[in-house]
Amino acid sequence: MLALDNKILMAIDKPARYIGNEINSVYKDKNKVDIRFAFAFPDVYEIGMSHLGLQILYDMLNKYDDVWCERVFSPWTDLDEIMRKNKIPLFALESQEPVKNMDFLGITIQYEMCYTNILQILDLSNIPLHSCDRTWDDPIVVGGGPCTYNPEPIADFFDFFYIGEGETKYRAILDLYKECKSKNMSRRDFLIEVSKLGGMYVPSLYDVTYNDDGTIKAYTPNAEGVPYVVKKEIVTDMTNATYPTSPVVPFIKVTQDRVVLEIQRGCIRGCRFCQAGQLYRPVRERDVEWLKTQAIAMLKATGHEEISLSSLSSSDYSQLEELVNFLIDECNKRYVNISLPSLRIDNFSVDVMGKVQDVKKSSLTFAPEAGSQRLRNVINKGLTEEDILSGARLAFKNGWTRVKLYFMLGLPGETEEDIRGIGELSDKIAKEFFDSVPKEERKNGPVQIVTSTSFFVPKPFTAFQWAPQNTKQEFIDKAYITRSSILERINQKRIKYNWHEADVSVLEGILARGDRKLNVAIETAYKLGCMYDAWSDSYKDELWQEAFKQNNIDISFYTTRERDLDEIFPWDILSCGVSKEWLKSEWLKSKEGIVTHNCAATCNGCGAGIYNAGICVTHRK
Amino acid sequence: MKVRIKFSKHGPTKYIGHLDMMRYFQKCMRRAEIDIKYSGGYSPHQIMSFAHPLGVGMETDGDYFDIEMNSFSDKEDIMSRLNAVMATGVRILDISLLDDKAPNAMASVAAALYKVTFENGDSFLPDILARVEQFFGQDEILYTKETKKNTLEVDLKPHIYNYSFSDKEFECLVDASSAGNIKSTQILEALYAYCNVAFDKNDFLVNRVETFADAGNDELHNFVPLSNWGKIND
Incomplete structure (x- = not known):
């Protein structure tokens, strides 16, 4: 039986989002399991089903005989309206039963702009929005994913947050849950026990006090035995970690409609703006022989016609050449396409890309992030103009004509000259094409460059966590300067310029470094009608502004304010291994434009070595 | 192959x-x-x-x-x-x-056999059942087709090859060729309009029972299931 009747399913867009039943989805007898776990991705099905973490944890939890893990996604706005009107409770895809019947509701939080969708999921499930109002009649609501590295703006809505990689501690949590239930323990006592497992942050167990200026004075545990700092969980042995051989294959076309092979986790590069680069330290590789076997098994179990490598920087994987050559051979036999994102452009990658893509249709991607070498040093982006131009030259000579360039505007210490550098660099790449490819060899047409800028949002656990963010007006002015710097170039007709919306970036900045005082504003925004904020068509900036106003929130406190070096941050209650002292030194070095080498070149003593894993072990002499 | x-x-x-x-x-x-x-x-x-x-x-x-x-x-x-x-x-x-x-x-593809029942297991109203014969006995069975641009009146009758009605079920063998394809729910909609009863196609569950090729000709059809059409005998 489906939770929605035929009339509803026929009235909404893409009803197959809500029926479950996909290949490799897991069905169990609910009477033969002890724990029902709803795993929610607070966005639409096509986005959520493209998320690797969901596939990993769904597979892992369902390998436990006593657990049935099911999936939950945000109903799209058309169905949302119908469910509210007809009082239909939100359901899990597999059993089609209300989420409220589950023991756990795990919500993965991948980006700040999904916060109102978290409230949508709780609300439609008839689960009280606030942790403090829940009873044992409600599921335990746990959050995970990168945004939990500053969970304070949404702390009131969760019973606890799992900090770090989900593979390590769920078994212990589930066992503890069974034990506590059998002993009739209170919810609070269960959460106190959870906090002692390590990696678990239970917001209700900490009282926060503030200074007169609104900054944090202290975090104080309000129960015995609760840790003072919650240390992230990581998988230390990637090769023997759980990984789905048979991921769920959606019926409808989703964003990531392919086999995803995670070759490594973490990144050796220390780009100072990049949060993922710090959160997932240290870099840990998977064994190449294991990856080969896994790739074939996953292609067989899914029937996908494409395979993609996943990592923060594939070129840094030590066995890349061996893996890619193997995949080219095997995939050619099977008529399977290979997609290779995040490759540095060099002899090897140009050769490989020529084999796996149609040169005429594919494009080269560079992410210089900043327009000048000076600013690239500030952000520690180890990519020089010469790297870019020589890579482009190589690709142009091999027939490529399309280039995508990604930059950020609003980086700390950015000057007008740095911004104008974006137009200058785009122009130099166009010039490189005309210089290196003689007219008679331009069979694929002239060069086409797409230059895109996003607005910089400082994130927790990065060197730039102290940095002021630009105002909306500054962002818009900078996009204007970028555009005119392109338009005044000789090759401007070969360059197309795209920029992001500024108001969303400001909101992302508020939420990213926010504190507990924002919970009420997020709730107000939701009640005013905000939802699907990550979708530009549904983003309503005026409602967000209204929500901040109603709750006397000063936006500049969170965005444009430069933090004092000794300020206590909302996320200082957590640790990702990388120490605050080291980040501080990186912040100071950035101001001097001093670069820091990557982990493969030398150990910089960031602090992630405490995990005794990955490169911290292999590169230890 | x-x-x-x-x-x-x-x-x-x-x-x-x-x-x-x-x-x-x-x-x-x-x-x-x-x-x-x-x-x-x-x-x-x-x-x-x-x-x-x-x-x-x-x-x-x-x-x-x-x-x-x-x-x-x-x-x-x-x-x-x-x-x-x-x-x-x-x-x-x-x-x-x-x-x-x-x-x-x-x-x-020349024809298809459809079986239409109620989603919720209901039966047809007596008013409808009473007028079925009269409806199909008309010289023309007119149906107003709404397209994006305009409305178009078509005669369904030449495209209906066979039908049967019971309390809970409507079966019809209809034209499914690229030139003359019609839907079973179009017939029902025309019947409901004929009887002045409100119609919602989402009340019904439609099953395509079989798809046929035509081994005969326009004068004398000889519908054979597609699985037997062009088959090498095994």
């Missing part, structure tokens, strides 16, 4: 649209390691073509698609391999090896 595959689709999978079903079957071919032929060119694709798209919300016991294979082991083997990788609700019912010169499935 040309091979025709007959399948059924029931339950929740009826909400999967035609294009997604095509993608679904392509993945099935890979999972079952069927020796299907690929097109040439830079991005090769499986040679697969469907007889008649099935609308979202409809079930079938008689839909078809054709594939080309490099080698054909035996029917039972291919069927069991495919059925081992099907989603719940989708079954492979029959496989037939076609003559190389057999026309493709889509071009062969």
Whole structure:
């Protein structure tokens, strides 16, 4: 039986989002399991089903005989309206039963702009929005994913947050849950026990006090035995970690409609703006022989016609050449396409890309992030103009004509000259094409460059966590300067310029470094009608502004304010291994434009070595 | 080698649209390691073509698609391999090896048999049942088709080859050719309008029971299931 009747399913867009039943989805007898776990991705099905973490944890939890893990996604706005009107409770895809019947509701939080969708999921499930109002009649609501590295703006809505990689501690949590239930323990006592497992942050167990200026004075545990700092969980042995051989294959076309092979986790590069680069330290590789076997098994179990490598920087994987050559051979036999994102452009990658893509249709991607070498040093982006131009030259000579360039505007210490550098660099790449490819060899047409800028949002656990963010007006002015710097170039007709919306970036900045005082504003925004904020068509900036106003929130406190070096941050209650002292030194070095080498070149003593894993072990002499 | 595959689709999978079903079957071919032929060119694709798209919300016991294979082991083997990788609700019912010169499935479609019941198990109103004969006995059965641009009045009668009615079920054999395709719910809608009863097509569950080719001619039809059309006798 489906939770929605035929009339509803026929009235909404893409009803197959809500029926479950996909290949490799897991069905169990609910009477033969002890724990029902709803795993929610607070966005639409096509986005959520493209998320690797969901596939990993769904597979892992369902390998436990006593657990049935099911999936939950945000109903799209058309169905949302119908469910509210007809009082239909939100359901899990597999059993089609209300989420409220589950023991756990795990919500993965991948980006700040999904916060109102978290409230949508709780609300439609008839689960009280606030942790403090829940009873044992409600599921335990746990959050995970990168945004939990500053969970304070949404702390009131969760019973606890799992900090770090989900593979390590769920078994212990589930066992503890069974034990506590059998002993009739209170919810609070269960959460106190959870906090002692390590990696678990239970917001209700900490009282926060503030200074007169609104900054944090202290975090104080309000129960015995609760840790003072919650240390992230990581998988230390990637090769023997759980990984789905048979991921769920959606019926409808989703964003990531392919086999995803995670070759490594973490990144050796220390780009100072990049949060993922710090959160997932240290870099840990998977064994190449294991990856080969896994790739074939996953292609067989899914029937996908494409395979993609996943990592923060594939070129840094030590066995890349061996893996890619193997995949080219095997995939050619099977008529399977290979997609290779995040490759540095060099002899090897140009050769490989020529084999796996149609040169005429594919494009080269560079992410210089900043327009000048000076600013690239500030952000520690180890990519020089010469790297870019020589890579482009190589690709142009091999027939490529399309280039995508990604930059950020609003980086700390950015000057007008740095911004104008974006137009200058785009122009130099166009010039490189005309210089290196003689007219008679331009069979694929002239060069086409797409230059895109996003607005910089400082994130927790990065060197730039102290940095002021630009105002909306500054962002818009900078996009204007970028555009005119392109338009005044000789090759401007070969360059197309795209920029992001500024108001969303400001909101992302508020939420990213926010504190507990924002919970009420997020709730107000939701009640005013905000939802699907990550979708530009549904983003309503005026409602967000209204929500901040109603709750006397000063936006500049969170965005444009430069933090004092000794300020206590909302996320200082957590640790990702990388120490605050080291980040501080990186912040100071950035101001001097001093670069820091990557982990493969030398150990910089960031602090992630405490995990005794990955490169911290292999590169230890 | 040309091979025709007959399948059924029931339950929740009826909400999967035609294009997604095509993608679904392509993945099935890979999972079952069927020796299907690929097109040439830079991005090769499986040679697969469907007889008649099935609308979202409809079930079938008689839909078809054709594939080309490099080698054909035996029917039972291919069927069991495919059925081992099907989603719940989708079954492979029959496989037939076609003559190389057999026309493709889509071009062969001439008629389809539909069975229409109520989603909730209801029966037809006595008022409707009382007027069925009168309705089908009309010289013309007019139906107003709403297209994006305008409304178009069509006569369904020449496209209805056979029908039967019971309390709970309406069956009809209708034109499904590319030129004259009509839907079973169009007939019902016209009947309801004739009886002045409000109609909602989502009250009904439509099952395509079989798809046919025409071995006869326009004067004298001889409808044969697509699985028997152009088949090499085994």
